[in-house]
Structures are given as C-alpha cells and as structure tokens.
Amino acid sequence: MKALDYVRAEDQLPKQAVPPGGQLDPALLAGTWFATDKEATGVVRLELTQRDGRLFVRAFGADQQQPNDWGEIEATAYGAKVTAVDAMAFSAMYDFGFLVTILAAYAKQGILVLDTFNTFTDSSGRSNYFSREFFHR
C-alpha cells in the first residue's frame, strides 16, 4: 500500500486507523449563531445549513437599520483530525465585488469563533483588516 503524502505528523493516519472517507457530518455546526456582542459592528448572525451532506453559510453584517444579508454560499467543513467524522470548523469566501471576505471559524464548547480576513478590491484606500468575533446559538 502506498504511503500517504504528508507535510506534518498530523496529516498521517494513526497506525491501523482506517480513513473515514465521505463527507464530514456538519450537524454540530448547523443552526443559527448570534454574536455575543450585542453592539457588534461586524457579523451579527450566521446561519449554517446542511443539505445533502454539504455545509452552507449565510452571514449578516451589522448595519444601521437592519442586518445586511450577505447571501448564502457553500462552506468547506473541517474535523478535528484526519480520522474525524464530525465537522467542527469551516471556511468560506465572499466576493462582494469591492471586498473579498474569508470566513475561518471553529466551534468549541458551545461557542463559535469567527475570524474574518477582509481585502478591499476598490480604490477606497481602506486597509485590509482582520476581525475576531464570538457567537452563541
């Protein structure tokens, strides 16, 4: 049997472990997550949905009147290790035309931690920025 490629020890399967194959189960991530900061100026709500074993995210940004619906996009789910069957993290990318936002998030102990990496593609002069936000169900 061919040895599996790896670039760090964590990439390798434990001895005699069988690769799980298939899709990670996103059930632990699915649901509506609300920002713990009620005065949040970033993302105020995340809706994570599973369909046919795939994960979709719909984010809502803080705005003056009502949250700004970013629309739904597909996310990539991640487990805690190469033998995982349950998803505990995800990444996704929004392209708004003037801004590209990468979402990188993980769930731990009932809290979802969301990092956003924001790159402006317009000529507004705004700095590309990072944010870290916390959510509960």
Next chain:
Amino acid sequence: MSTLNVTRTRDRPPPGQVHLILPVDLRPLLGTWVNYDHTSSGIRRLHIEDWEGTPVVRVFGAALPEPIDWGEVAGAAFTAGVDAREAVAFTAVYHLEFARVMLAAYLNKRLLVVDAYTAFTDHSGRAAYFQRDHLYLP
C-alpha cells in the same frame, strides 16, 4: 465624494477620516516564529519576510527525523481596522500535490496563533481538518 460600499458597520472609516493608500506595516509579523509546544504534530516553525510589501511565508511542519519544509508562498497581511496600518494577521494558502492548506493567523499579545485548515485532494479518505498552533519569536 462617492458613497463607500460596505457589508457591515466596521467597513466604514471613522467620520472625517481621510483615505490614504499607505502600505501595511508588516514588521509585527516578520521573523522566525517557533511553536511553544515542542511536541506539536502541526507546524514546528514559520518564517515570514517582507518582499516589497508582501509577507512571504515559509512553513516547516513537524515530522521525524527533521521538520518538513513546505516552501515559500506569498501571503496577505491584515490590520486591525480599515483605518489601521500595522499588520496583526495574515493568510497564506499552500496548494500541495495532495492537499490544500489555508493558514489563517493572527497576533495575540506577542503570540502568533496559526490556524491551519487542511483539505485533502488525493482521495485518500482522510478527513479535512482544523489544527491550531501557538508560536513565538525566540
């Protein structure tokens, strides 16, 4: 002046802010960062240098007998806000023959927190996985 496009309140600069396109100060990110945990199965060390304003990242993965050199990739630096200039975070993506690894990292009190999002592309059946490492500048 045209209205700025925004997706959230945080995209707006403070009132009266003059928009100047200035390079991001990469200095807080630069150097060779070493994992606090010598037993980590993830990233052993990580080098970042400034190449004409772009952070160039080189990762060494934990392995025996020697760490594995992933090579260099151009990353992207991020500040703490639309009106900030000092880098506090970066992303970098490795497209390896068998996997795609996105590094999403940020500074926290002189610690570099590196989250690696790995998705295998080799049909080995391994699950995509998330791993966090904490690195410091010796």
